[in-house]
Structure formats: C-alpha cells, structure tokens
Amino acid sequence: MTEVSSSATLLGKGYAWSTSPRVLRSLLPAFSLAVILIAIFYLQPRAMSPIGMKLLFNLAVPIALATIAQMFVLAVNDLDLSIGAYVGFVVAVGSTMLSGGIAGLPAMEGLIPEPAPWFLTTPLSGVLVLAAAIGVYALLGAVIQLRNLPSIVVTLGMSFVWAGLAVLVLPTPGGSAPTWLRGLMTLQVPIVPFPIVALIVIGLVVHLLLMRSAYGAVIRGSGGNPRSVARAGWSLVRVKMAAFGLAGLFGVLSGLALLGLTTAGDANIAVRYTLLSIAGAILGGSEFVGGRVSPIGAVIGAATLTLANSFLTFLRLNPDWQIGAQGAILIIVLALRVLISRGEARN
Amino acid sequence: MKWINVALATGLLALAGGSAAADTSDKRIALSNNYAGNSWRQAMLRSWENVTGQAVTDGVVAAADAFTTAENQVTEQAAQIQNLILEGYDAIVLNAASPEGLNGAVKEACDAGITVVSFDGVVTEPCAWRIAVDFKQMGKDEVLYLAEKLPDGGNLLEIRGLAGVFVDDEISAGIHEGVAENPQFTIVGSVHGDWAQDVAQKAVAGILPSLPEIVGVVTQGGDGYGAAQAIKAAGRDMPVIVMGNRHDELTWWKEQKDANGYETMSVSIAPGVSTLAFWVARMILDGEEVPKDLTVPFLRIDQGNLEENLANTEAGGVANTLYSAEDAARVVAEAKGM
Numbered sequence: 013m014t015e016v017s018s019s020a021t022l023l024g025k026g027y028a029w030s031t032s033p034r035v036l037r038s039l040l041p042a043f044s045l046a047v048i049l050i051a052i053f054y055l056q057p058r059a060m061s062p063i064g065m066k067l068l069f070n071l072a073v074p075i076a077l078a079t080i081a082q083m084f085v086l087a088v089n090d091l092d093l094s095i096g097a098y099v100g101f102v103v104a105v106g107s108t109m110l111s112g113g114i115a116g117l118p119a120m121e122g123l124i125p126e127p128a129p130w131f132l133t134t135p136l137s138g139v140l141v142l143a144a145a146i147g148v149y150a151l152l153g154a155v156i157q158l159r160n161l162p163s164i165v166v167t168l169g170m171s172f173v174w175a176g177l178a179v180l181v182l183p184t185p186g187g188s189a190p191t192w193l194r195g196l197m198t199l200q201v202p203i204v205p206f207p208i209v210a211l212i213v214i215g216l217v218v219h220l221l222l223m224r225s226a227y228g229a230v231i232r233g234s235g236g237n238p239r240s241v242a243r244a245g246w247s248l249v250r251v252k253m254a255a256f257g258l259a260g261l262f263g264v265l266s267g268l269a270l271l272g273l274t275t276a277g278d279a280n281i282a283v284r285y286t287l288l289s290i291a292g293a294i295l296g297g298s299e300f301v302g303g304r305v306s307p308i309g310a311v312i313g314a315a316t317l318t319l320a321n322s323f324l325t326f327l328r329l330n331p332d333w334q335i336g337a338q339g340a341i342l343i344i345v346l347a348l349r350v351l352i353s354r355g356e357a358r359n
Numbered sequence: 360m361k362w363i364n365v366a367l368a369t370g371l372l373a374l375a376g377g378s379a380a381a382d383t384s385d386k387r388i389a390l391s392n393n394y395a396g397n398s399w400r401q402a403m404l405r406s407w408e409n410v411t412g413q414a415v416t417d418g419v420v421a422a423a424d425a426f427t428t429a430e431n432q433v434t435e436q437a438a439q440i441q442n443l444i445l446e447g448y449d450a451i452v453l454n455a456a457s458p459e460g461l462n463g464a465v466k467e468a469c470d471a472g473i474t475v476v477s478f479d480g481v482v483t484e485p486c487a488w489r490i491a492v493d494f495k496q497m498g499k500d501e502v503l504y505l506a507e508k509l510p511d512g513g514n515l516l517e518i519r520g521l522a523g524v525f526v527d528d529e530i531s532a533g534i535h536e537g538v539a540e541n542p543q544f545t546i547v548g549s550v551h552g553d554w555a556q557d558v559a560q561k562a563v564a565g566i567l568p569s570l571p572e573i574v575g576v577v578t579q580g581g582d583g584y585g586a587a588q589a590i591k592a593a594g595r596d597m598p599v600i601v602m603g604n605r606h607d608e609l610t611w612w613k614e615q616k617d618a619n620g621y622e623t624m625s626v627s628i629a630p631g632v633s634t635l636a637f638w639v640a641r642m643i644l645d646g647e648e649v650p651k652d653l654t655v656p657f658l659r660i661d662q663g664n665l666e667e668n669l670a671n672t673e674a675g676g677v678a679n680t681l682y683s684a685e686d687a688a689r690v691v692a693e694a695k696g697m
Contacts, residue, residue, distance in 0.1 A: 059445050067441040067467065071434065184525075185459040274437065275466065276459035276483070281433045318438065325426065325442040334429040 033356035041312040055326040069207035076314035077266035081259040082289035083310045088255040089235045090163035094171035096286035101178040102267025107187030107277025110138030149260025153252035178279035185278040189271045197272030218307035235303025386449040387422040393456035394431040402630035410634040433460035440464040450474040450640040478636035498533025501601045512543025513574030518552040520579040552582035559585030576600040583608040604678040609669045629658035629680040638687030650694040
C-alpha cells in the first residue's frame, strides 16, 4: 500500500536498513494493516476498487484523527478518556451552530425573530464555540500539570461534561452538516480514493509536527523525562497545554470529519471513539508512558481497527463473537510487539 | 429463451397463489440491525430467519442474511452498511441506531443503486423507504375502543411509559387526543409504569386511593398485568384494562375471560415487522411503485382471537405475527390510497 511505502521511506531515513528489532517494531503496524487488507481482498474482491477502498477507509478518517488526538495526550504520559464524548460534542455543534449559527440550535426554535439578524445565523458562533472547546482542552492540560491531578480522573469527569453539553446542543438526533464539510468528505480525487489521501496527509503532517520539529521533541521529551525538560528551561505547564490543545484541535477535526460523513448529527455518535483511539494508538506503536509515540503508526493503527471490523463482517462471524475477535486481533498484534521488544532489550 | 422462462415461472407462481414474482430470484437482501439485547429484538430476528429462510428455499430471493452490530453504536452500524454495500447486496433492510446519524451511509448505499428500507428505527434520508410505527394512532385506538365498549363514558386512569422517551410522548398524545374527541371520558389520574409490570403495579397501587371510580385503564403495553394486580389488591371493581400483547397480560385476560366473561382488547407492534420490511424490499426490487412512507399495522388482539394469539406467544414474550407478501402488498396499497 501507499501508506506502507511512505512510512517505510520515512523510517528508513534515520536508520540503516537491517532487520533490527527497532525497524521490525516500526514496521509491525504497517504489516498488520497489510495482512488484514489482503485478507479482505481475498474474501471480498469487490473491495479492490476505488469505490471499494473509499467505503473501506472513509470511516477510518475520523477515527485516525481521534487517535492522533489521543496520541498527543499519550505523548505527555496522560490518558484522555473524554475524547469520544468530546467528538460527539463537536458533531453536535457542527451540525447545528456551524451550519445555522445560534439560530440553528434546536433549543432556539421559535425564539428567533423573522428575518433573523446576521449575528444569530452566522456560522462564526460555531467556530467560536469549537475554539473555546480547544481552549478548555488546553486548560485541562494546565490544571492536570499544576495540581498534579491524574488525567484519567479529570478526563473521565470531563467526558460527562462533554456528553451533557452535546445533549444540550442537540437533544435529539438531527441538524445537518455544513455543505462545505459534506463536499470535503465526499471529495473525488483522481486515481487514489480521498480517504486514503486524507489518511496519508494526516499521518505526514503530524509526523512533521511532532517528530521533526523542535517543540515536538520537547513535547515527547516531557513524556520521557519531564524533569530534564524542566531543567532545560521549558515550562512543563505550557508543554502540557500545547499537547492537550493539539488533542482538542484534532478532536475537533475528528468530529467534523465524522459529521461530513454522516451528514447529520447525533450527540452519542462517537461514544466508542475513546477506546478505539487508545487501541489505535497502542496498535500503532505508541506506549502508555515514556513519550514514545508514532503519528504514522497511529493512523495505520486506526485504519487497521476499522478494517478489522469490516474483515469480521465479511467473515460472516456471529456478532456475539465480533468484539471478542476484535480483541483477539489486538492481542495478536501486541503479543508480536512484546516479542520484538524483548529482542530489542537483548540487543 | 429468457422471456419463456420468466413467463413459465410467472405462470407457475400465479398458480401457487401469486405470492412471488420470479424477477427477484437472483436478488440478495441484507438485514442491518443495531441491537439484539431484548426479547422484542430477539423475536424480530427469529421472525426474519423463519420468513426469509423459507423465501430463499422457495427461490423468491437468492439470499437474505441478517447482520447485527456487536455494540449498539451509530458509527459501527454505518461501517456495517458500507460493508454490505461492498458485499453487493441489492437491498438493505435497516433497523437504525439513529434516525439521522446513518444518513451518510444510507446515501452511499442509494448512490450504489441499493434499495434501503428502514423499519422500527427509521432513517430520515429521503432516498430510503420508511416503515414507521404510528404510536399516536395506537393511543387513540385504545380510547376509540373504550368509547365503543363504554358509550356512557366515565373516568380513566392512564399508565404512561418511561418519561422522556419519544414513544411515551406519542402514545400519550394519542390517548389525550382520543379523550378530547370523546368528552364522555375524563382522565382522572396518570402514572408512569415504565413499560414494566412491577413498576406499574407499584405506581397504580400508589395512586388508587386518591381516585374516584374508574371504568377504564389506558396503557402502553407491559403494564396492564401490574395494573390489574394493584386494582385487585385494592378490592375495587375491575375496570376495562387495555393490554399490550405481553404473555402475562394475555394469560391474565384469558383467566378473567373464562372466570367471568371479562372483555378488553390488546394492541402493540409485532416484532415480525422485520418480515414486513423484507417483503416491501422485495416488492421494490421487483420494480413495483412503493410510496416512501409506510405505516406498520398494529397487532390487535380482541375477545375473539385471544386464545389463538395466546397459544402463539411464548412465556415471557410478546405476541407476534409473521407478515406475508400479501400483507406487504396491502400495506403498500393503503399507503397509496392515502
């Protein structure tokens, strides 16, 4: 696959080509994706067409963005249990205020004078709300660092806040995606289907942002060794704010991508994203601690999880077994990784 | 040669009662279901298996496979629908996790030339067909039955469902509309029974002492038996309690009917509605003109057919009916007539 080759060239830059455990470890996510993709093509040759690839991968785009968001939080040794509810909140805001302004809120129905003044219908209000949400994420980072709070507790609490806000904004499923968003997510690109282009762009952009920039190294460093980063004169509060703010930003992008695909909102649409994003990041080679993350791996991990689901459907597996089978796929990949890590430790 | 085959097959089928045309024998229909965790959904899936299994054996369609998502999640069902598009099904029959959240996936299916028929949990995407439940009419029907049976009118007790749920609001709105049109009735009390017999029993027992004599109890299903127990315990005369097709309700009604000629009626939605959606999907694949919005007929049990329905209802379950191609044709004809 294109993704595989692009990640391979990027990985190849720094290290000599060898079968060293480190290279193996980096290639494992791409390898798992390739195996599942081949299995799908075998079971369902129809998937091997541009339209088939589009259908297979398009729901991977919002999951990949949520996984990237989770990865930023993992990079600073924290865990975000609110990302699913947050994405649901973004979908709710996107399907109401971002397309119809304040007047687009179901709660405002009947209260808006006719004709509605511009400041009630401008999508700007939606942009402001989403910007504020990113601000809240950055603030959470500051609070977690300053008060030395466990992120699991803070974000678990926030998940109820986001879920509640989402229901307030959009009490019953409805609303509609802004036309530009629908247009973007159904974009026709020649030769390569749009979702695959989007996934590659997401992976590369975040790779440059986090793995190749100086501040990216600081963010990862604060996960690996916070004390030395602080001694080097960096403000750990600011680093956490940056990491959480980026997570908030990618959460917004994830919600918007999801909304562009579904075309209408539902406050509970992304409940599963919390666990999927963690699984995707880990599957893609990130670690829970130590600032060890991989943006390209995260994108591949998210795509693998999405494909695993399709694979199980094509297998005609009884739904009662599907969650278990998904878990089994995860365990197999992680077991392989542990084996490789052991090899790494021995070297 | 082909037209001869078709003509032959049509002739044979016409002899067999015209239940199916041959044009759909190579068509494949999938059921996309979002949840299987309660007895109604289980019965719904079993009904699908029974009816479509027979249809496949008879060669009416080539395949009719049921898919249930592992978790009741919108995004999972959207992915499932996309996979079904890839599998090349000709029609997808859908019980949706969200009326809006699947519109993108449904649109993709339509664009791929797939017929989408949603039922029970319907979707709002205009390209899909909807077989919806008219809960409001169901509530109104209860009052209309009472108006016929008790022309003098009197006081009614209303048992509602789970507060805040759309279905509860709809049924209750229908009941109140019916009472407004039949002013001989007055609703003197209203309690929430949460569609559960034990909750209903407690709620009714709580409100009974404050009520004048009541002639009827209007319910939402799953609460009639509890109401009867509470009224019996209070030593009151048994009013006409409208039932909701549950096994315990029908059993109690049967006992009363045998003991003292008790009369009432029972109404709810049959889980077999999935089979109705199947036949409607087949009709559309067959090229028939079908209106986009159809309404599920209620499964109504009256004094006459109580025994028959009770015998067909498993303990702890809900009365069910399996729809046939003729039933689907009748529902479509009714919708056209509107």
